[in-house]
Amino acid sequence: MRVALFVTCLVDLYRPRVGFAAVRLLEQAGCQVEVPVQTCCGQPAYNNGDLDNARAIARQVIEAFADYPYVVAPSGSCAGMLKCHYPSLFADDSEWRARADDLAARSHELVSFLHDTLDVCDFGTAYPATATYHDSCSSLRELGVQAQPRRLLAQVAGLQIEELADTQVCCGFGGTFCVKYPELSARMVDDKARAVIATGAHLLLAGDLGCLLNIAGRLGRLESPVRVYHIAEVLAGMADGPGLGGGGEP
């Protein structure tokens, strides 16, 4: 099964290990993974109202990923952009609308792809620790991804999950929101970081690097020992190095 990895700009620039973890999981599940040349899904333009640039970037993604039966992203936010928002960008352009619909139908968020499409839950990983899981807003509400990550994590030997108090509540990242309204974002991420600490978990996991950068940044500022990983790193047995932001380094 040929799968194109839409690696996402944040994983590409910040945490390549998440991309390699995604590749390992997909290969372990029998996929043949390819990585077309790519930049970003275009959300910064789209969410700031710059629809011309958002469309140009969307067309570029649609072209680059045209030939793959599956497109998989280790992010609910970027997968949601491809699945839910590209089609609406081309409401008045029937040719591109059809191509956007086609890409949307082939696009998947990594964890739900492993669970729902490939029907693989157990990757034979062990990780003796207590973790908490943060649902990204786009995974949770745009894509309905909630049970899948928990089912996959339940198969990791030794890993306990302690649920967060307000799993429905946004962490305050919001793409460029976090720098456009820093005071609001700071308040939201502080609430979230304190909720993470209150679980007593050693690890914070999520399926979206945007949320993780934000919460890891706040946890770091609070000098918290909680280590932060993308869920793919744990599932692939690649959460042995330092967490995001260096957390967990001796």
Added chain:
Amino acid sequence: MKSTAHAFEHNVHVALHDERLQRALGRVSGGFIDKRRQAVRALPEFEALRRTARDIKDHTLAHLGDYLERFEARVIASGGQVHWASSAGEARRIVIELCRAADARRVTKGKTMVGEEIAINEALAAAGFEPVETDLGEYIIQLAEEPPSHIIAPAIHKTRADIAELFRRHHHHEQELASARAIVDEARRVMRQRFLSADVGITGANFLIADTGSVVLVTNEGNGDLTATVPRTHIVLAGIEKVVPTLEDASVLLRLLARSATGQAFTSYTTLFTGPRQPQDRDGPSAFHVVLVDNGRSAMLGSEYRDMLRCIRCGACLNHCPIYGAVGGHAYGWVYPGPMGSVLSPLILGLKEAGDLPNASTLCGRCETVCPVSIPLPGLLRKLRARQHAEGLAPRRSRWALALWAFAARRPRLYGPLMGLGVRLLARLAGHRGRLRRLPSAGAWTDSRDLPAPAGETFQAAWRRERGHE
């Protein structure tokens, strides 16, 4: 009220540092969320009702003119009058004329958001009338000379101690009002006299029934009924989007309204007013007027923002909004706060005045999932951002940053090496610590959180190096 939506960032700063406000917000908003969740859980057909409600509203909006005319004809047939106000100013003039014609002095008011929207209290006072709020929350903020901070719980930002202090000052006594009960009893005592001495009663409307010419009003305090039935004249203020075809339609919306708002299955009082007092009636006003307010609504009807007119003002989007929960309603600077306000305020006041509001959202989408009429609030906020961008209203700095980024993102052959350079530099700056505490011109991020350092090589570079192909 005068808008301070243009000063949103300043308002946010003040709200975040207001300890009393933060205490009040922390206590209350969680309660609404839990109560709504329980009410929804107890009603298996809730999601089906939401779909029906959306369809009812969409159908009505598609034939709004027809239903409004039918409503008007039925009101007239039952002995009342309908007045059409295209703007806030016109609505104010109509109400003041009606009060003058009724030879009124004291005017009691039920809670009405459209009344806030057209600033009717200020207009009444300026015209020499004495408007008295009768909803407890509205009464409290009237004493405090503040606007409401929530559309169904206007004084939600006040603590019990705040209210006791206000009552002591305005009711001229030294009594300790130690409990909520004591506060309510005192409000009731003061309010009774005012109800009985009012010449005109002004209420809002939750629904207008085209079939019968009735006005449906829900309250939990019963103050709306006293406001509507005791004075000689009852004036109803309603936005034109409040009309629904039939009583059956209103009952669907009523089943959603209280559950979404407060988690009640039904509000304590749900009253239908149809025309003035009839010969067989034991009470009721001798004159019944409905003022239908447009104030930007028909422009919305013909635009890509039409979905907003489905709103039934339940406040669920406020209660579930992390921004509202952090700063409360006043920070939004005008009558309507939270996600619904962030759509409505720019549409009514203009994007120049309220341009921050559609941007001050992470688009987390929780509002849309709880909206009883499924308004795509994040989508509408995005549309407003697009209009802002197209009209060149976005701040210059963010426009430039975005344009530069997009220039690179549209050129993969430039983007790769450029970003490769950037992440190498950042990784070197961070050293072994794995994160940066400070970074020039990144204060918006680093003032409150560290910046996790990138690994130093992009995934795409590493992938092509390891796997040895393009």
